[in-house]
Amino acid sequence: MLAENCQLPSRVGKSGRGMGREESDKVAAEKGDHQNVARAALVIDTLAGAREQGLRLTDVVEKTGLGTATIHRLLAGLVAYGFVDLDKASNRYFVGLKMISWTAAAIERYGLAPYADNALDRLCRQTEDTVYLSLRSGNDAVCVDRREGSYPIRTLTLALGDRRPLGVGAGSLALLAFQSDAFVNGVLSSDVERRNAMGIGTDLVERLVGEAREKGFALNEGFLIPGMSGVAVPILDHDRRAVAAISVAAITTRLSGERLHAVVEDLKAAAVDVQAGAADILGSPLAKRFSGRKG
Numbered sequence: 001m002l003a004e005n006c007q008l009p010s011r012v013g014k015s016g017r018g019m020g021r022e023e024s025d026k027v028a029a030e031k032g033d034h035q036n037v038a039r040a041a042l043v044i045d046t047l048a049g050a051r052e053q054g055l056r057l058t059d060v061v062e063k064t065g066l067g068t069a070t071i072h073r074l075l076a077g078l079v080a081y082g083f084v085d086l087d088k089a090s091n092r093y094f095v096g097l098k099m100i101s102w103t104a105a106a107i108e109r110y111g112l113a114p115y116a117d118n119a120l121d122r123l124c125r126q127t128e129d130t131v132y133l134s135l136r137s138g139n140d141a142v143c144v145d146r147r148e149g150s151y152p153i154r155t156l157t158l159a160l161g162d163r164r165p166l167g168v169g170a171g172s173l174a175l176l177a178f179q180s181d182a183f184v185n186g187v188l189s190s191d192v193e194r195r196n197a198m199g200i201g202t203d204l205v206e207r208l209v210g211e212a213r214e215k216g217f218a219l220n221e222g223f224l225i226p227g228m229s230g231v232a233v234p235i236l237d238h239d240r241r242a243v244a245a246i247s248v249a250a251i252t253t254r255l256s257g258e259r260l261h262a263v264v265e266d267l268k269a270a271a272v273d274v275q276a277g278a279a280d281i282l283g284s285p286l287a288k289r290f291s292g293r294k295g
Helices: 021-028 035-053 057-064 067-081 098-109 113-127 170-175 182-191 193-195 204-213 255-277 284-288
Strands: 084-087 092-095 130-137 140-147 163-165 218-220 228-236 241-250
Touching: 035 057, 035 067, 035 084, 035 182, 057 067, 067 084, 084 170, 113 241, 113 255, 130 170, 140 170, 163 228, 163 255, 170 182, 170 228, 170 241, 182 193, 182 204, 193 204, 193 284, 204 218, 228 255, 241 255
Parallel strands: none
Antiparallel strands: 084 092, 130 140, 130 241, 140 163, 218 228, 228 241
């Protein structure tokens, strides 16, 4: 029997983080035509990491490493154009609602949302666990949808908009594994520091990529958070490259043995449904452009 209706996230979680100190230092040193864009992006990303708590001007200065006058000027401009909101009662800044329309446009990059919606909801009901949809953006996997199942212990490891390096986490691993060998090798050699910072070594990712290709699904057995696991399958374009991934996250005891096999079959069925419904879109030049085919 299917579980009761799954829940869409009522608000984003607390797992997202803004740019780290390395990125902040890089932006602070940026010169030339892109300096203002880089600094504005840094401020918005820093505010996004604060989620619903927001940040005071002094907090933004501290986290970005930029000067007070520079941050004041950037925030004033971002507020004026709707990219950032200022709560005058608390003097805290938040990511502006205007970003929602941009987010929706990004999620629709492949036009997958209408085709994935029913599959994600059905999968959530079948498994009773948390279901995620991720897209690739450069060398990152971005969470663009989340459905919360009815099982009492929920694994909300990703909020909408959260990013992870490719290869870190089940959905991210599926997005990496089903790319060309050249692309995978490039990611393995160029993104070492970010993965190491999350406790995921290159040798482990290389092994997991091989296993995912052999089995047809990616499995994260508590490598990120002890006791919490995830399993994912790719959504493939016509060239058999991953353009998206569907994953299920749960406590590790719920993703082992016969139940793991059953969840994988449900995931594969969901992916097939999405691929069949979006066949024309997945064969488009836009999908191929972002699939990593030429990586």
